[in-house]
Amino acid sequence: MRHIVAALIPVLMPCLAYGASEGRPPGRWEKWSAREGLEPKRSYSRKRNTWTMSGNGRPMRHGGWDLHWDDAKPGRWYRFEVHCEATGIDSIQESAHAELIFWKTKDERANWFHVSFEKTAAGRYRFSSQAQMPKDAIRATARLMLRWTGKGSLKWSDPTLKEIAPPSERKIKVAIITGRPPGTSVEANMKFMEQLIREAAKEKAEIICLPEVITTWKIKEAAQSVASPIPGKETKVLSRLARELKVDINLSMHELDSDGLVYNTAVYIDRDRGIIGKYRKVHLAVGERWKGITPGDDFPVWETRFGKAGMLICYDNVHPEGHRILSQKGAEVIFLPIMGDPRAVGNRAYQKWLEIMSVRAMDNHVWMVVCQNNGDRGVIVRPDGEVIAEVDPGNGFAMAEIDLNFRYDSWIGSDFLNRNWGERRPAVYRRIVEDK
Amino acid sequence: MRHIVAALIPVLMPCLAYGASEGRPPGRWEKWSAREGLEPKRSYSRKRNTWTMSGNGRPMRHGGWDLHWDDAKPGRWYRFEVHCEATGIDSIQESAHAELIFWKTKDERANWFHVSFEKTAAGRYRFSSQAQMPKDAIRATARLMLRWTGKGSLKWSDPTLKEIAPPSERKIKVAIITGRPPGTSVEANMKFMEQLIREAAKEKAEIICLPEVITTWKIKEAAQSVASPIPGKETKVLSRLARELKVDINLSMHELDSDGLVYNTAVYIDRDRGIIGKYRKVHLAVGERWKGITPGDDFPVWETRFGKAGMLICYDNVHPEGHRILSQKGAEVIFLPIMGDPRAVGNRAYQKWLEIMSVRAMDNHVWMVVCQNNGDRGVIVRPDGEVIAEVDPGNGFAMAEIDLNFRYDSWIGSDFLNRNWGERRPAVYRRIVEDK
Known part of the structure; x- marks a missing residue:
């Protein structure tokens, strides 16, 4: 995997504006793509607190922004939330993808999760996920991606990471x-x-x-x-x-x-x-x-x-x-x-x-x-x-x-409940609802 | 199961009109419904060689016509074919259903198969099936049904049963x-x-x-x-x-x-x-x-x-x-x-x-x-x-x-390849192609 480190943009939004219960914005961010040659177009607007990515005319882009929380605490539970406005995107599941990653070192994951989404209005989605930061993790990262498309654009706004109580026993x-x-x-x-x-x-x-x-x-x-x-x-x-x-x-x-x-x-x-x-x-x-x-x-x-x-x-x-x-x-x-x-x-x-x-x-x-x-x-x-x-x-x-609350983990990280639904490709399954 | 025996309608079409390779029309037919109270409206047109069934305003009908070939020979392979014109039917898989049944006695099946279909033109379908008549069977019957709907109509025409060579080994x-x-x-x-x-x-x-x-x-x-x-x-x-x-x-x-x-x-x-x-x-x-x-x-x-x-x-x-x-x-x-x-x-x-x-x-x-x-x-x-x-x-x-040519049979008759596809209900599966 290749990280393309962007110049660090000074973070001007004072954290004081966010109460503990409101969730905290990321401390810093950088560009990311799955590999060189797959980058989408990207921009950041400080004024609007938005991270944007769009197709650049070349097919099947796969990249976006990594947003970091260096102050997330190992062992604690967090809720990540971000809003996404999609324009010209055929399938959100395919092309607007977010992952919450906890790093053990700069390049090695301690654990990670697909972030799930729900529609809030036409073209607007709330992405959110709850997870425990592993005890050996040093950082939480939200990876926001335009994926497997060469067209359309995504505007991600107001990302927050909020500490929450551990889930109760069920x-x-x-x-x-x-x-x-x-x-x-x-x-x-x-x-x-x-x-x-x-x-x-x-x-x-x-x-x-x-x-x-x-x-x-x-x-x-x-x-x-x-x-x-x-x-x-x-x-x-x-x-x-x-x-x-x-x-x-x-x-x-x-x-x-x-x-x-x-x-x-x-x-x-x-x-x-x-x-x-x-x-x-x-x-x-x-x-x-x-x-x-x-x-x-x-x-x-x-x-x-x-x-x-x-x-x-x-x-x-x-x-x-x-x-x-x-x-x-x-x-x-x-x-x-x-x-x-x-x-x-x-x-x-x-x-x-x-x-x-x-x-x-x-x-x-x-x-x-x-x-x-x-x-x-x-x-x-x-x-x-x-x-x-x-x-x-x-x-x-x-x-x-x-x-x-039982979760079926695997050596790849995340858990299978999260991965199963995060990795389905319903846009490719249409034949299933046709007669044989 | 209840068979509603209709008056036998004289069969006037001379069998001579059909060469052996052309397939033979049924010798006689009668009304059938899954049980009393589920009958659709039914009619037969000698002139057009069609068997018609339609919703009668009551929901979820399940019945139609049984067409019999009393002269089918045990042990031989047959191809059954019939044409179906559908009007006002939402799903053919759900509502236009045909089965090929081989009887051991009047009421006991020797074996049976769902008949598969393909679209030939707008609203028109060819239903066809190949099967071996069991050695202990006395009769072949094609059951043509309007199923699980209260509306629309089906016109079935030119049903034939044709002896074919056994399938070659593969x-x-x-x-x-x-x-x-x-x-x-x-x-x-x-x-x-x-x-x-x-x-x-x-x-x-x-x-x-x-x-x-x-x-x-x-x-x-x-x-x-x-x-x-x-x-x-x-x-x-x-x-x-x-x-x-x-x-x-x-x-x-x-x-x-x-x-x-x-x-x-x-x-x-x-x-x-x-x-x-x-x-x-x-x-x-x-x-x-x-x-x-x-x-x-x-x-x-x-x-x-x-x-x-x-x-x-x-x-x-x-x-x-x-x-x-x-x-x-x-x-x-x-x-x-x-x-x-x-x-x-x-x-x-x-x-x-x-x-x-x-x-x-x-x-x-x-x-x-x-x-x-x-x-x-x-x-x-x-x-x-x-x-x-x-x-x-x-x-x-x-x-x-x-x-x-391996087929996975079960005690219920037919084989699982035939049943699996004949019994799917894709009209009910639409949620599968949506995002979670």
Whole structure:
């Protein structure tokens, strides 16, 4: 990497103008490019407190400004923020890129992170990131880049680094239930599950997860005869139970809507607020399709009391798109009631089933909480693909503590949650939303 | 499932009008819907030889016509074809659906397949499918459906079932090479690889695969100093070698383009035609980005002499989108030169690396042919996730026969290649191409 050191421009803005809670401007800055020959045009306006970069007519520029905070303190947590005005840029993800870098020496990184962004107005974006300065770091740098384009311009303004409190702990005890309900009636199935829910609550579970279409499991009548509205009789029983036991509960069940359509619907019930999430299975199993179950058309993410979560159901797991979308939307946990996987056959059937769960977790840096029907093994998989809980076959449950602050690091630095989303290239993926 | 049997309409079109090579029209037909209450409006026009279905104002219809061929012969191969004119339909994949079903009894399937489609003109589509009638089947049925919409209409015309020859065998011997080239010069690396290529060719390899950036591997100079144009000196040497040894060769190497930009580029060389495919790495590794390598922006698929193939490079494997797009475009094999995977760490490092390869293969029903650098294990993974070849660490190669006609069946019928693409719901995936 090559640093092109610009003449140091005197910093005239008095730091006194910024309170501690306001964040501090950089102490100095210099030009940077990925290598000689890739530089964009760059300028700095003291008056406007802006760092500008633009295409110079040559393709695929990759460079910008390095802004330094030499007074950042090792071990402390910081929030970096900068505003960006983009003109003539096709994709912000591609071409307006920022990284927060902590240096061990002048050239060696202690750690680094992609800075994420959100749109604040037409052509305007807020870039921000929170990170801990490593104990062996000597400096914090915000690298602001025009990247992989030869046109358009970016005006970055008001960069600040602000010390913040370390993030608070976010751990949840999650129970995954399996079992073989009698299947004689919805009421009998509900009673069966209530028993297991009570046992899991006794063990201090905070979220209790049930398998797929569990209220109508093994019932012989057609789904449309035994499906219920949501909210309806079954969710009322479960909401009461959630309130009584001070737990959250999720499951999938057959839903009858006001048009007479039947869905396989996942429900997330908060102990106080009742139903806070409803998801209608998007990828129906073959048998469901042929029997006239109707699919959903959205992958919603919900704010639970613990963090962001979404649900998928069984055959959804065959298509990686659902997990991707939930995670893009910020889901930290995916609850997945499931009967099996048509690829999990042969000698390595269970192994393959586990591999799929593990790779879904790794690809999206998400917790996979999987409840299998019929007394089969359910699992809780960490974002690094490690199975941390597995329920024994039969009627019962397993429990594990989920740490929502868990980050899956790698030798390259940053963490995989940050890198996964910072390094995606959605502008190149358009073919995915076309028919085959 | 409920079959609503319509009065049999006399079939007046004489079969004599169709030669054997032309395909035969159905002998009879009846109405079908997924269940009572989901029927669309339907009509049949003898004059126009069309079966029509349309929304009736109620949401999410799911039904249409079953067209029967009672004279189809067990064990024979057939091509089914029908034309579809769509009006007011948002998504063909969602709402114009056809299945080819072979019945064992009146209600029990022997096997079945989604019928794929291609656009022939505005609002017009050709649906077609090839399949073998199972030996225990008594009848072939084409099920033509309006699905999951309450609006628009479909006019299906000229359905035919035509006996065809069984598909011919398509097997290839593929060699995956690994090794530690000296890294003293591009020429020395080329010599090193030539030796291994000659050995693999002696063992009758038909495609020989090399690892990532193998021409400049371990060379200390910056990539821009040692990169070559493509075509250029190195690809000329490899093309000559391919011609001499009667093999295809693929690899990745540093490419210098006419703008002075440097790419990590995969090249596929046919023995007679020379370079038939070039792919520029889309997802750069962190180090590449920081050193000013430029990314590509396309996932091309090539017609090799054996079948359709595409390539990805190393860090591309972290993002499932590339594999998805190549497979959507019809790739049967993905060649992947790779150094490692940042998620493959800890006790289960190699196991995790394998799991990722295995799930990529399963998710997309594609052969994964993976060459690792630095004398590390490469693998060939079958579309059902089974590793069928693994190269020993060190300098050498492994070889396996790849059967491009391999299909990964499941207990539900059809095969997973057919089901994977027939059951995707791209209309619901739009969030994937947005920034996080």
